[in-house]
Amino acid sequence: MxxxxxxxxxxxxxxxxxxxxxxxxxxxAGQGPVIRFHVGDPDFAPxxxxxxxxxxxxxxxxxHYPQSVGVHELRLALTEKVTRRNGIAAEWEQVVxxxxxxxxxxxxxxVALDPGDEILLPEIYWPNYGQQxxxxxxxxxxxxxxxxxxxDVEGTRRRITPxxxxxxxxxxxxxxxxxxxxxxxxxxxxxxxxxxxxxLSDEAYEDIVFDAEHVSLGSFERDLPEEERRVxxxxxxxxxxxxxxxxxxxxxxxxMSTATILRKTQEPLVGSxxxxxxxxxxxxxxxxxxxxxxxxxYRRRRDFAVGMLRExxxxxxTPQGAFYVLADVASTGLTGExxxxxxxxxxxxxxxxxxxxxxxxxFGAGGAPEGSVAPGAAAPDYPVNPRARHLVRxxxxxxxxxxxxxxARLVRFAARCRDRRGASAR
Ligand code: PLP
Numbered sequence: 001m002x003x004x005x006x007x008x009x010x011x012x013x014x015x016x017x018x019x020x021x022x023x024x025x026x027x028x029a030g031q032g033p034v035i036r037f038h039v040g041d042p043d044f045a046p047x048x049x050x051x052x053x054x055x056x057x058x059x060x061x062x063x064h065y066p067q068s069v070g071v072h073e074l075r076l077a078l079t080e081k082v083t084r085r086n087g088i089a090a091e092w093e094q095v096v097x098x099x100x101x102x103x104x105x106x107x108x109x110x111v112a113l114d115p116g117d118e119i120l121l122p123e124i125y126w127p128n129y130g131q132q133x134x135x136x137x138x139x140x141x142x143x144x145x146x147x148x149x150x151x152d153v154e155g156t157r158r159r160i161t162p163x164x165x166x167x168x169x170x171x172x173x174x175x176x177x178x179x180x181x182x183x184x185x186x187x188x189x190x191x192x193x194x195x196x197x198x199x200l201s202d203e204a205y206e207d208i209v210f211d212a213e214h215v216s217l218g219s220f221e222r223d224l225p226e227e228e229r230r231v232x233x234x235x236x237x238x239x240x241x242x243x244x245x246x247x248x249x250x251x252x253x254x255x256m257s258t259a260t261i262l263r264k265t266q267e268p269l270v271g272s273x274x275x276x277x278x279x280x281x282x283x284x285x286x287x288x289x290x291x292x293x294x295x296x297x298y299r300r301r302r303d304f305a306v307g308m309l310r311e312x313x314x315x316x317x318t319p320q321g322a323f324y325v326l327a328d329v330a331s332t333g334l335t336g337e338x339x340x341x342x343x344x345x346x347x348x349x350x351x352x353x354x355x356x357x358x359x360x361x362x363f364g365a366g367g368a369p370e371g372s373v374a375p376g377a378a379a380p381d382y383p384v385n386p387r388a389r390h391l392v393r394x395x396x397x398x399x400x401x402x403x404x405x406x407x408a409r410l411v412r413f414a415a416r417c418r419d420r421r422g423a424s425a426r
Pocket of ligand 1: 040083099101102103126170174202204236237238247272
């Protein structure tokens with residue numbers, strides 16, 4: 001039997017897969033309900049106007065292949081949005097619609113990277129970036145994060161090699177919830193300019209920012225001539241409008257020519273994004289009201305979770321955006337994975353061990369992935385960045401009641417682990 005490609009075998013599994021299975025098993029066995037802090041899927045419904053517009057689009061016959069780059073009316077509305085809200089100078093031809101920003105990221109990597117080229121990712125990162133890098137036959141290296149999971153710009157400079165072609169910036173961040181200040185983003189932008197790198201700016205959580213400002217990297221090159229631009233900006237409807245199941249995102253390409261290449265890339269990758277969904281997206285853009293309502297709810301939940309976790313000595317920073325916080329459970333004597341499994345068993349609360357957000361993928365001099373896949377396994381057993389060993393990610397996009405109850409149980413469980421640890425040390 002022929003063997004699957006090396007590239008596909010090296011793709012790591014999603015870090016929440018194992019927890020998902022365990023939580024589902026528990027619920028099926030009637031031992032639930034499990035409080036689900038492990039998934040980043042908002043508990044809100046999309047705005048009614050989106051559902052109505054999607055439905056009407058189907059009834060009106062918007063059921064055929066749309067253009068690979070998106071429905072014209074939506075591209076025009078998105079151009080207006082990114083100009084007004086993100087401060088990006090874009091013509092409508094530069095806006096490319098995609099079935100979610102997950103796909104958009106892969107499409108951009110295909111445009112920005114040749115096989116063996118290197119992309120710099122944050123050392124604690126949304127795992128799809130690592131998976132996509134492998135799919136694009138590129139290699140990844142990691143830039144350090146300092147206090148509060150803020151990028152260490154000088155440390156980042158030291159990671160740049162002759163093979164580096166691209167840096168990925170994700171603010172607000174999944175899984176840390178960190179929002180990068182303007183000065184940090186400016187310094188990263190200048191670094192990319194100095195070394196002639198592309199920037200992939202993943203702004204999936206642009207609308208979920210609490211006591212900080214969201215700055216779009218693309219706004220720094222608003223006044224530059226096209227040939228000097230380098231930022232691919234990626235956005236999604238998933239988080240801002242609770243439209244995760246619709247699969248709708250978009251890219252603002254730095255130049256007309258990269259947009260043309262992206263159009264070519266989208267043809268074989270997706271053909272096009274579902275037509276009626278795009279009409280639903282157009283309706284979403286007409287009313288920002290629901291965004292503010294959801295943001296207020298996330299802020300309330302963040303404040304509650306952070307207050308209790310801080311009091312329990314489980315965090316030393318405050319996430320300023322997205323709906324995630326990383327708790328440090330080292331004081332319980334458990335790794336993040338052990339903590340997550342035992343917490344689920346004892347308290348029916350499911351969190352994601354952060355190890356899966358910090359796989360230290362390694363590549364050889366030619367850019368090929370290093371390591372081996374054990375017989376019968378579908379992915380290598382990756383080493384984990386030691387910084388993430390004792391961290392778990394809590395997603396507070398569940399109801400207020402579940403946040404309160406779930407965090408209370410988690411804190412209680414951590415205290416119990418510390419007591420047990422103390423008793424066994426005596
Ligand atoms: N980027 C980040 C950081 C995410 O957390 C997610 C989803 O969780 C995405 C991109 C992708 O979102 P979607 O494919 O739903 O647009």
